[in-house]
Amino acid sequence: MxxxxxxxxxxxxxxxxxxxxxxxxxxxxxxxxxxxxxxxxxxxxxxxxxxxxxxxxxxxxxxxxxxxxxxxxxxxxxxxxxxxxxxxxxxxLLPKDPFTRAKARFFIETASPLISGAFLGAVTRGENPEGVLTAIEAIQKLLPEEGYAVGEWSIADAAVTPFFARAEVAFKNDLGKYEEGKGKATWAKLETDEKYARFRKYFADLKSRKASKRHFTRT
Ligand SMILES: N[C@@H](CCC(=O)N[C@@H](CS)C(=O)NCC(=O)O)C(=O)O
CATH class of the missing domain: 3.40.30.10 (Glutaredoxin)
Structure with a gap:
């Protein structure tokens, strides 16, 4: 038990x-x-x-x-x-191979502050939402060609999902302390520019998880 x-x-x-x-x-x-x-x-x-x-x-x-x-x-x-x-x-919740486990921890240590800092900076301190694009470009470089942060889903993905999910809702609705219009413009760039294609696939994979869906649909 x-x-x-x-x-x-x-x-x-x-x-x-x-x-x-x-x-x-x-x-x-x-x-x-x-x-x-x-x-x-x-x-x-x-x-x-x-x-x-x-x-x-x-x-x-x-x-x-x-x-x-x-x-x-x-x-x-x-x-x-x-x-x-x-x-x-x-x-x-983590891969079995010790090196891949270490890579998952590396992802948590490096990707999390990038995306949380850029997102919270924009929404709570009025920084340019484009900071999120810079963070996402850096995070894309950490991702494998396909799949999750270290291939199979792991806690590395759980660490960053909440910030991407909140950035989508906030920016699409232009919510936050930043200059009006900049949230929508930033998210539109993310959705259309070829530069962010790897992120779009990663984000779609994250959103397809049952755990993410349940959180956002529960009342
Ligand atoms: N570093 C902490 C941050 C947790 C945190 O800041 N939680 C906020 C809500 S998002 C909180 O509970 N703040 C206390 C309060 O609002 O009174 C963690 O990763 O767990």
Whole structure:
């Protein structure tokens, strides 16, 4: 019987989305608990995550209500740490070959800050959305000719999917602090320019995963 996992998450959060995608792709049973980031429960920081952020998990201990976490369970936070931990628990989330596993970790370390920085920079700080195109050009160079980040789907893909998915929704609707019109123009370039053909295929592959679909269609 595997240890219980309770994921504390928030639908709006791209970091939490990394953990959710990974768990949905896994064979690990888990409970999901939505944290309202605008009105966090008082027990959340003292009992689950001292910094008060999502995602976080409880692992092991008795099967209790997520609102009444047991002192006997272990507590863990940080999306990058969590997805690696899930991959340690469920070997299907990373390739078996040690070098390919290292490449997946390399992809997480290098591609994630590129896309998260460019996307969040545009939406929250008003930087030029074209920064996302620059990030995508660099990420394309890390991708194999076909398939996912290291061929088969892995946690490397879970690490970046939330940012691409949010960039699409935000830019197509011109949402964010950047100059009006620039989001739509950037996404149009991404959808049409031959330069981004490899990314378009990669993004279509990511979106075809059941785990990505379920997140965006659930109410
Ligand atoms: N480095 C963290 C970032 C997590 C994070 O920033 N989460 C935000 C939501 S997207 C949060 O919980 N913020 C606390 C708050 O809004 O009160 C990770 O990768 O897990």
């Amino acid at each position: 595997p240890e219980q996992i309770t994921l504390y998450t928030a639908k709006i959060c791209p970091w939490a989305h990394r953990a959710e995608i990974t768990l949905k792709e896994s064979n690990l049973p888990y409970k999901r608990y939505e944290i309202d980031l605008k009105d966090k429960p008082e027990w959340y920081a003292p009992k689950i995550s001292s910094v008060g952020k999502v995602p976080a998990i409880t692992y092991g201990g008795p099967d209790v209500s997520p609102e009444d976490p047991s002192p006997e369970s272990q507590k863990l936070a940080e999306s990058g740490v969590l997805i690696q931990f899930f991959a340690d628990l469920d070997q299907s």
